[in-house]
Amino acid sequence: MIQTERPVRMLIRLTYTSTFRPHITDADIDGITEKAAAFNRRHSITGILAVEGERVCQILEGPREAVEQLFESIQRDQRHYGVVELDISTIEKPAFEDWGMVRRPMVDIVTLAFSL
Numbered sequence: 001m002i003q004t005e006r007p008v009r010m011l012i013r014l015t016y017t018s019t020f021r022p023h024i025t026d027a028d029i030d031g032i033t034e035k036a037a038a039f040n041r042r043h044s045i046t047g048i049l050a051v052e053g054e055r056v057c058q059i060l061e062g063p064r065e066a067v068e069q070l071f072e073s074i075q076r077d078q079r080h081y082g083v084v085e086l087d088i089s090t091i092e093k094p095a096f097e098d099w100g101m102v103r104r105p106m107v108d109i110v111t112l113a114f115s116l
C-alpha cells in the first residue's frame, strides 16, 4: 500500500514588543483583543497579549503564512509604535488553547519565556 504523506503545515511562534500611543485607552485595548480573538480563531492563530502601562508584548502562534501576514498588519497599525520582533521560531504544536487571543498580565509572558 502506498503511504500518502500528510501535508505538513509549518507552525511558528512570533514574539514582539511595542508601545501603545498615549491616547489608547483600556477599553480600546479590550476592543483590539476582542476583534483579534475572532480573526485569529478563523485563521487558526492563537496567543496572548500582555499590556503594562503603554508597553505591549504579544505572542502569536499558528500557520507560518497566516502569522506573518497578520504581523505585517500589526506592524502597520498606527495605534502602537516601535514594534520590535524578539523571537520567531518553528514549533511542533501550539502552547496556547484555541482561544484566538487573550489579554494576560505581563508577568505571564515572563513566566512563559522560561517554560516554552
Ligand SMILES: Cc1cc2nc3c(=O)[nH]c(=O)nc-3n(C[C@H](O)[C@H](O)[C@H](O)COP(=O)(O)O)c2cc1C
Pocket: 018, 032, 035, 036, 037, 039, 040, 049, 056, 058, 070, 073, 074, 075, 077, 079, 080, 101
Ligand atoms: C498591539 C496590537 C495587537 C494586535 N493583535 C492582533 C491580533 O492578534 N489579531 C488581529 O486580527 N488583529 C490584531 N491587531 C489589529 C491589527 O493590527 C489590524 O488592525 C487588523 O489586522 C486589521 O488590519 P487591516 O486594517 O490592515 O485589515 C492588533 C493591533 C495591535 C495594536
